[in-house]
Amino acid sequence: MKKISTVPVLLIPDSVGWCLIRTGNPPQRYASLEAAAASLPASVPVHLALPCQDILLERLSLPSTDREELSGMIQLQLEKTLPFPLEEISSGFLIVKEHETESVVVSAVAQLGVIEDRCHPLRAVERLPEKITPLAMHLAGDSPSDETILLVYPEQGQTVVAIVENRRIVWTQVIPSVEPEELRDALPQLMLSAEMEGVPAEFSAVRWADSAPLFEEILGNFFSIPCESFSVESNLSSPEINLVPPSWESDLARGNRAAQWKSRLIGGAVIYLLIVVLAFVYLGWLKAKAEKIDVRYRAMQPILQQVQARENLWKTLAPAVDPSRYAVELLYQASRNLPTDGIRITEFDLQATQWRIIGEAPSANLAIDYVSRLKAEKELKTFLIDAKPPQLLPNEHAQFTIYGKL
Amino acid sequence: MSGKLSTREKNLSVLVGTIALLVVTYLIGDYFLKSRARLDATLVTQTRKLAMIEKLNAEKILWEKRDAWVREKQPTLANEDGAGVQLLDLVKELAKKRTVLLENPVIRQPSRKPDYTAVAVEIQLKCSWSSLVGFLGEIQAPERFIVLESVNLKVDPADPTQMFGRLKIARWYAPK
Numbered sequence: 063m064k065k066i067s068t069v070p071v072l073l074i075p076d077s078v079g080w081c082l083i084r085t086g087n088p089p090q091r092y093a094s095l096e097a098a099a100a101s102l103p104a105s106v107p108v109h110l111a112l113p114c115q116d117i118l119l120e121r122l123s124l125p126s127t128d129r130e131e132l133s134g135m136i137q138l139q140l141e142k143t144l145p146f147p148l149e150e151i152s153s154g155f156l157i158v159k160e161h162e163t164e165s166v167v168v169s170a171v172a173q174l175g176v177i178e179d180r181c182h183p184l185r186a187v188e189r190l191p192e193k194i195t196p197l198a199m200h201l202a203g204d205s206p207s208d209e210t211i212l213l214v215y216p217e218q219g220q221t222v223v224a225i226v227e228n229r230r231i232v233w234t235q236v237i238p239s240v241e242p243e244e245l246r247d248a249l250p251q252l253m254l255s256a257e258m259e260g261v262p263a264e265f266s267a268v269r270w271a272d273s274a275p276l277f278e279e280i281l282g283n284f285f286s287i288p289c290e291s292f293s294v295e296s297n298l299s300s301p302e303i304n305l306v307p308p309s310w311e312s313d314l315a316r317g318n319r320a321a322q323w324k325s326r327l328i329g330g331a332v333i334y335l336l337i338v339v340l341a342f343v344y345l346g347w348l349k350a351k352a353e354k355i356d357v358r359y360r361a362m363q364p365i366l367q368q369v370q371a372r373e374n375l376w377k378t379l380a381p382a383v384d385p386s387r388y389a390v391e392l393l394y395q396a397s398r399n400l401p402t403d404g405i406r407i408t409e410f411d412l413q414a415t416q417w418r419i420i421g422e423a424p425s426a427n428l429a430i431d432y433v434s435r436l437k438a439e440k441e442l443k444t445f446l447i448d449a450k451p452p453q454l455l456p457n458e459h460a461q462f463t464i465y466g467k468l
Numbered sequence: 469m470s471g472k473l474s475t476r477e478k479n480l481s482v483l484v485g486t487i488a489l490l491v492v493t494y495l496i497g498d499y500f501l502k503s504r505a506r507l508d509a510t511l512v513t514q515t516r517k518l519a520m521i522e523k524l525n526a527e528k529i530l531w532e533k534r535d536a537w538v539r540e541k542q543p544t545l546a547n548e549d550g551a552g553v554q555l556l557d558l559v560k561e562l563a564k565k566r567t568v569l570l571e572n573p574v575i576r577q578p579s580r581k582p583d584y585t586a587v588a589v590e591i592q593l594k595c596s597w598s599s600l601v602g603f604l605g606e607i608q609a610p611e612r613f614i615v616l617e618s619v620n621l622k623v624d625p626a627d628p629t630q631m632f633g634r635l636k637i638a639r640w641y642a643p644k
Contacts, residue, residue: 338496341496341500342500344504345500345503345504345507348504348507348508348511349507351511352507352510352511352514355511355514355515355518356514358518359514359517359518359521362518362521362522362525363521365521365524365525365528366521366524366525369524369525369527369528369531370524372531372532372534372535373524373531375535375538375583376531376534376535376538378581378583378584379538379542379583379584379613379640381615381616381617382584382608382610382612382613382614382615382640383538383610383613384610385608385610388604388605388608388616389604389608389616389619390601390604390605390608393601393604394601406623406628407623408622408623409620409621409622409623410619410620410621411619411620411621412616412618412619412620413617413618414617414618
């Protein structure tokens with residue numbers, strides 16, 4: 063039975079469409095999320111990475127190091143800054159740096175409507191993701207800690223410029239083109255904008271996606287530091303953030319239950335089929351056993367017929383050759399078993415297959431006793447012995463008649 | 469065909485599936501039980517027959533010996549006319565030896581059976597119980613192939629020490 067995998071698959075946006083990342087398999091590319099959803103392997107949890115355009119990131123410095131307090135502060139901050147109510151968003155945050163009394167955090171916000179629209183193809187095939195994250199956060203996890211790095215990569219026909227601080231994405235901007243010239247023209251403005259938002263803009267490294275090699279020259283010329291390439295599909299980390307809307311939890315739980323039931327049903331079906339197969343194997347074994355015996359029986363049949371013919375001949379000739387069938391032997395057994403001298407045999411009759419003894423006994427009990435003795439006699443076991451009830455005679459004796467039949 | 473099933477449709481599907489499963493299980497189970505019962509019965513019969521054959525096979529040598537003995541010892545009928553006389557002479561000789569009084573001896577025509585040819589004589593006799601026992605004990609012996617095909621003995625009501633009897637004595641010769 064194939065074990066159902068619990069290692070999730072990850073759907074990420076690639077340079078033009080979507081890419082399915084599955085452990086141990088090469089990335090599979092799809093033009094749309096619908097196509098990717100239709101190709102998802104069965105009974106495997108799904109994680110979804112959202113493109114940058116779906117996410118609103120904000121780097122915040124907050125006066126606390128307690129995670130719960132930070133969460134409350136971020137909620138207040140979002141309430142103030144976002145143009146839509148908190149009920150219509152799904153959010154999460156990561157701690158970038160912690161000082162004694164303050165923390166630098168990055169919050170990620172996605173509108174529920176955007177998530178719903180984005181996940182519609184997955185919902186259609188009843189494969190809602192268990193985890194929703196920004197793709198940029200997956201890419202940031204591969205960076206060295208305590209360093210600030212610039213990432214540039216194409217994403218669904220756009221160019222993403224992202225700043226990673228201490229392995230956390232703290233700032234992203236999207237250029238609505240993948241043309242290198244557009245990047246070259248936008249970079250000064252973007253860096254200025256980042257600085258103005260308080261995001262560190264002094265980079266220890268600049269990385270460009272290997273799927274867009276033309277970015278290398280532009281970035282090298284602009285930053286005057288070595289640039290290195292990276293693969294979007296490789297070394298994806300798993301950020302500790304999940305933007306799955308709380309209202310989806312019941313759907314997910316239902317989906318999980320359905321998956322569990324499906325798994326149980328498949329297991330049950332396999333066991334059922336196994337039992338059926340075993341039952342038929344057992345029948346086959348019985349049949350083979352019966353056939354084997356039949357073959358042996360048929361093989362021995364000629365011997366059987368020969369032996370039976372000899373046995374039958376012997377039985378036919380038994381009155382001539384078997385002393386236990388001789389008249390004198392029968393008379394001897396009849397006399398030997400007389401319980402008392404008072405019993406007299408008055409008539410003895412012998413035919414081919416039966417004999418008859420008529421006699422008189424002093425009492426009916428003695429007559430019955432005599433019959434019992436004859437029945438118990440081993441030498442007469444070839445005969446089926448029977449007797450009529452004794453008849454009382456005028457002299458108060460009992461007359462008995464005993465039959466012996468082959 | 470697409471679209472999600474409603475709860476009613478799902479319930480109906482589960483119901484239909486369950487019924488189908490139960491029917492299939494019943495049919496398979498019924499077939500299995502019947503087949504097993506039939507095969508078990510066949511096995512019992514076959515095993516019994518095989519045991520009987522093996523028993524006979526184990527006794528094969530005994531039956532071979534008996535068959536050889538019969539073929540060697542059973543007399544062959546060389547002279548049909550003289551065989552009856554010969555048997556009657558033997559009976560008379562033994563009767564004389566055991567003081568048995570013979571009356572009305574009759575020689576019967578030879579009777580042919582698949583396994584033997586019987587040459588018989590019918591006699592009536594009168595003698596004491598001890599003479600009768602001696603006569604009967606001597607006339608039948610395995611190698612003589614003499615059979616008492618019919619015996620009727622009665623105690624003489626007038627003298628209980630004497631016996632009356634009618635006997636049909638036959639010698640079974642090997643079949644031709």
